[in-house]
Amino acid sequence: MKIRELIQNYIPYNEQEENDKQQMLRWIDTGLDLFTRTNGMAHFTSSAWVVDQSHTKVLMAYHNIYHSWSWLGGHNDGDEDFIRVAEKEVREESGVQHLQLLYPDIFSLEILTVDGHEKRGVYVPSHLHLNLTYLFEADIHDPVFVKADENSAVAWFTKNEAVQKSSEPWFQERIYTKLNDKLEDYFAKKECGSK
Secondary structure, eight states: OOHHHHHHTOOOSSHHHHHHHHHHHHHHHTTOOOSSTTSSSEEEEEEEEEEOTTSSEEEEEEETTTTEEEOEEEEOTTOOOHHHHHHHHHHHHHOOOOEEESOSSOOEEEEEEEOOEEETTEEEOOEEEEEEEEEEEEOTTSOOOOOTTTEEEEEEEEHHHHHHHOSOHHIIIIIIHHHHHHHHHHHHHHHHHHO
C-alpha cells in the first residue's frame, strides 16, 4: 500500500493524531522525497512500542542524543516498509531476537520535532520526523545489549515507569501516555471480542 493511502486510511485516536495525520498528508502532497535524510526538513521514521508477553512492561533504550529513555525506532532511509524498518531497529538497538508484530496496522502516528545536534561529528539541523509507530511483543527473557553509537542502556519498565523515565515532557504527556492508553484499549477490545 502506498504511503498516502496508508495514512489516509488511518483512524486518528485523538486531536494530536488528527492534526498530525493532516500535516503528513500535506507533506506527502508536496512531492518531496520524504523517505531519505537528504530531505533536511522532514522525513519518515518508524518506531516500535515493544511490550513483554504479559503486556505490562515496555522495552526502552537510553538515547545518547536526547539524553532520555525512549522507545525504539529509526529512519526509513529509503525503505517504504515501515513494519520492516521498525522491527530492524528494535533488533539493532536492543538485541532482542524473539519479536512479533501484535497489531498489523499503524498503531500510532505523530510528527516529532528534532533539535539540531551533532551525530558522528557532523551537524544535523533541526527537522521533523514523520513517524509511524507499530506495536510489537518481545520475549522479556531475551538478552539485551546496547548499540553504543545510539544508546547507552536498554531495559524493561512497567508502563508507568516508561512514561516517567522519559526526560522529555512532550513525550511523557502526549506520546508515551497515549501509547499506554491505546495499549489498554487494544487489549480490552480483544478480550471483549474473544468472549
